[in-house]
Every structure is written in structure tokens, then in C-alpha cells.
Amino acid sequence: MKHKERGWAEPLKVEGMADDHTHILSIPSFAEQEGAQPLSAEEIWKKSREAGVEKVMEVACEEKYFEEAAEFAEENEGVFYALAIHPIEALAYGGREGYLRAFEKMKSVISAHPKKLAAIGESGMDFFHADLSSLPFQKQALLDHIALANDLDLPLQIHDHGAHREVFCALKEGGAKKVVFHSFSGGADFARAVCQEGWYLSFSGMVTFKNAKEVQEAFMAAPRDKILSETDAPSLTPSPYRGRVNAPWMLGWTLRFMGDLLHLPASEIAKITRENAQAAYEAWR
Numbered sequence: 001m002k003h004k005e006r007g008w009a010e011p012l013k014v015e016g017m018a019d020d021h022t023h024i025l026s027i028p029s030f031a032e033q034e035g036a037q038p039l040s041a042e043e044i045w046k047k048s049r050e051a052g053v054e055k056v057m058e059v060a061c062e063e064k065y066f067e068e069a070a071e072f073a074e075e076n077e078g079v080f081y082a083l084a085i086h087p088i089e090a091l092a093y094g095g096r097e098g099y100l101r102a103f104e105k106m107k108s109v110i111s112a113h114p115k116k117l118a119a120i121g122e123s124g125m126d127f128f129h130a131d132l133s134s135l136p137f138q139k140q141a142l143l144d145h146i147a148l149a150n151d152l153d154l155p156l157q158i159h160d161h162g163a164h165r166e167v168f169c170a171l172k173e174g175g176a177k178k179v180v181f182h183s184f185s186g187g188a189d190f191a192r193a194v195c196q197e198g199w200y201l202s203f204s205g206m207v208t209f210k211n212a213k214e215v216q217e218a219f220m221a222a223p224r225d226k227i228l229s230e231t232d233a234p235s236l237t238p239s240p241y242r243g244r245v246n247a248p249w250m251l252g253w254t255l256r257f258m259g260d261l262l263h264l265p266a267s268e269i270a271k272i273t274r275e276n277a278q279a280a281y282e283a284w285r
């Protein structure tokens, strides 16, 4: 029945996985909307660990999740966290004043919970959900996040939706040091340009999509020591379960697809991406 196909999908167990970008705290309400059996954030993390996920980065890029994400990381082994104001969220404040107030709140959560903070993110630019007239505002918000990441000596996770050139130029202009492009969506040439800077590419379930040939080419062109793996749950569920509810325990499907592209077993891709994540995020060592 169609109804059943909207719920959770089966994990693919692979030992030693690292999911460097997910939103576990957003999964329970999303799952409820999709008619999936209710699970708490803790239960989702437990099931993910059973499927072989060793470490996860809980990304809170909306103000309402800042405190909760920091506490969730503190209370759960293997969970680390990242904070930022998502570029589309930044626009929702309707001006610099409201946005800056939220930015200050973010900094206060960070100083109260330093232990498991592993990155700043996701920040960046999005010209898919917003039009080009918002470029100056989005760019300034990205520059603010670059400065904060540099100050704290943390990697910055980038959201780039239809904004490759603009994001790349802003990163150079702001003097960004450690950078991870989350759910990388560019082609092979852009992948090479990003890696040339010493930055990382994190690949989500998007790489498994039939219409994502460019992203697959980027993955194959990327230096092996620059690739990371993520779910971006609850969205971007990998094939063959596209459209179902995503969770960190689905990462194995993406790793298996990546392995097929490089003629390597999923366990080997898990090892490569886990070791790269340890190199990228000091807190993960």
C-alpha cells in the first residue's frame, strides 16, 4: 500500500560510519507528518548506532534548536553538534537587527556548551529558495559565519544551493580557512576547485539520485582524502528509498552506492569517509 511506503525504510548495516551532517531533532515531527511510527530523537540515535553509525554531527541552523542540539550532543555518546543561522532562516528575520540578535544568542549557546561543538554550520547562500536581490544580505551573513568559524578555529559547513560561484568568492573574500561543502551539489570542475583550497566535500543521498550525474562525476573526480558522507536527514533519503523518511541509519545505502562508483565495498568507503571526518573535525579525533 502507498501509505506504508511513506514511513521508515530499512537500514543497510555498515560498520564504522560517520554522518557529518544531519538533523536528528527535526526527524520525529517530520516522521509523524509522514505517518511513520513515532520514535524519539534518542531512539533514532540508538537505532543508528545499531546500524553502524559511530559518529554524527547534529546541525542546528534554526534558533529554536540551538540549545536543544547542544544538550542532545552532551547527553549522547558519539553525537557532536554544529550551529549556524541557515541562509534562508537569516532572511526570515526580515532585517539585520533580528538576525544579529539571533547570532548573539548562538554565540552564547556556543560559549555555554563548548565541549562537543565540532563545527559552525550550515551557512552559505541559496538562490533556489530566495531570489538574487537577497544576495547582499546572504553574503554578509555568510561573512559573519566565516569570521566566527575562523575565531573559534572550527570548520564551517556550507549550504550552497544554486550559488557555487557566489559562495566560493565569499569564502575567499572572508578568508575562510576550514570549509566543508555540505550535500555537495556541484560538478567535477567545481569539486576540484574546492579541494584545491584544501576544503572538503560532503556527499549526501543526493549522489544516489538518477538525475544527479554531475554530482556522481564530482564524487569520482574528488581526491579520496577530501570526501565525507552525510544523510542531511530527514530529507534527501538515498535511493532505493527516495521519498521515505531519512535517518542516520540510512547512510549505508549512500555508502554502498559510492562504493559501486569506485569499485570498492561500502565498508571501505565508510572507513575512508570516517578517517577524513576525523581529519576535518578536530573534535572527532
Ligand SMILES: [Zn+2]
Binding pocket: 021, 022, 023, 059, 122, 232
Ligand atoms: Zn542540512
